[in-house]
Amino acid sequence: MFYRGGLNLKLAQRAMLQTNRLQASRFAQPTLRRSFASKPDPNNNFGKPLKWMILFMVVGTGLFLYGLDPNEDSRNPMRGFKMSEEEYNKIKARAKRTAFSPQDVNVVFVLGGPGSGKGTQCANIVRDYNFKHLSAGDLLRAEQDREGSQFGDLIRDYIKAGKIVPQEITIALLKKAMEESIAQGTPNFLIDGFPRKMDQALTFEEQVVPSKFTIFFDCPISVMLPRLLKRGETSGRADDNAESIKKRFTVFESQSMPVVEYFDTVDKVFKVSCADSPNKVYEHVQQALAKNGLSPKN
Numbered sequence: 648m649f650y651r652g653g654l655n656l657k658l659a660q661r662a663m664l665q666t667n668r669l670q671a672s673r674f675a676q677p678t679l680r681r682s683f684a685s686k687p688d689p690n691n692n693f694g695k696p697l698k699w700m701i702l703f704m705v706v707g708t709g710l711f712l713y714g715l716d717p718n719e720d721s722r723n724p725m726r727g728f729k730m731s732e733e734e735y736n737k738i739k740a741r742a743k744r745t746a747f748s749p750q751d752v753n754v755v756f757v758l759g760g761p762g763s764g765k766g767t768q769c770a771n772i773v774r775d776y777n778f779k780h781l782s783a784g785d786l787l788r789a790e791q792d793r794e795g796s797q798f799g800d801l802i803r804d805y806i807k808a809g810k811i812v813p814q815e816i817t818i819a820l821l822k823k824a825m826e827e828s829i830a831q832g833t834p835n836f837l838i839d840g841f842p843r844k845m846d847q848a849l850t851f852e853e854q855v856v857p858s859k860f861t862i863f864f865d866c867p868i869s870v871m872l873p874r875l876l877k878r879g880e881t882s883g884r885a886d887d888n889a890e891s892i893k894k895r896f897t898v899f900e901s902q903s904m905p906v907v908e909y910f911d912t913v914d915k916v917f918k919v920s921c922a923d924s925p926n927k928v929y930e931h932v933q934q935a936l937a938k939n940g941l942s943p944k945n
């Protein structure tokens with residue numbers, strides 16, 4: 648507001664100067680002449696600029712004081728913030744483009760390296776909270792196996808190589824699953840293993856809905872590797888083998904960690920250490936949910 652007052656003052660001063668000049672040329676001469684009529688001194692012009700200066704200062708101070716808001720909290724970091732019309736229109740246009748309103752639909756991203764325990768903890772959260780769990784990997788595997796899918800072979804190749812499937816496919820699958828869940832009355836989503844790459848993060852937030860926050864399972868490779876090899880004994884997953892796992896770790900470090908760092912810069916990441924027992928990890932998850940105002944169903 649102080650800034651706004653300052654800005655207004657400058658504009659007002661400039662406008663006043665112009666008006667003053669106009670008024671001075673049109674009306675000031677006869678008025679001054681009248682007030683000094685008893686003792687006219689044609690050589691003394693000293694009083695004229697002084698009078699205008701005093702008038703200018705009085706009006707300027709008044710405008711300045713008018714610009715100050717006595718109710719304003721001087722500690723408010725947003726004080727003085729004035730959005731330009733262009734910025735406002737950009738935000739409005741972006742908000743219009745999202746498929747779902749962030750007022751109605753809540754998305755929590757669950758990120759972490761392969762085998763960090765995302766799926767295990769999402770199952771706990773769904774049991775106790777009002778969330779629909781959407782695993783991007785599960786959706787891709789289902790699409791890969793769907794009869795008649797035009798993307799089946801492509802998805803299979805990408806998953807085996809530990810690479811990230813083009814975002815258009817994954818986002819379309821997520822959006823469809825979200826629509827179905829919303830239609831059934833659950834608009835809260837745990838999106839597990841997505842976004843895996845910056846392009847996905849930006850597109851999803853601009854076109855689908857902005858996320859509320861991210862739970863990140865911080866896990867060293869020395870913990871994840873044995874878990875995945877063990878899971879590979881029974882999972883039947885084409886990528887739970889040493890060769891694919893190695894590629895997945897590399898892709899996670901180079902492509903997915905920047906997403907976590909990006910959300911961290913806007914304070915939207917809750918880091919949970921994955922190394923404890925599943926129950927202990929879940930306690931930390933619950934603390935992260937509580938910090939965001941979420942409490943269990945019952």
Ligand SMILES: Nc1ncnc2c1ncn2[C@@H]1O[C@H](COP(=O)(O)OP(=O)(O)OP(=O)(O)O)[C@@H](O)[C@H]1O
Pocket residue numbers: 759760761762763764765766767768784840874875877878921922923924925926928
């Ligand atoms: N805290 C834990 N301690 C020990 N084992 C765990 C823990 N959490 C999960 N596991 C086991 O580790 C394996 C990987 O867990 P999970 O499938 O939940 O990981 P993920 O992050 O979803 O993996 P991916 O991204 O590869 O799907 C599973 O076999 C699971 O039972």
Ligand SMILES: O=c1ccn([C@@H]2O[C@H](COP(=O)(O)O)[C@@H](O)[C@H]2O)c(=O)[nH]1
Pocket residue numbers: 761782783784785787805806807808809810811812813817839840841842843886895
């Ligand atoms: O957004 C995504 C998510 C996953 N993938 C591919 O699926 C596999 C397995 O994912 P999990 O989360 O471990 O089930 C992953 O390695 C990617 O190849 C993807 O492309 N995009």
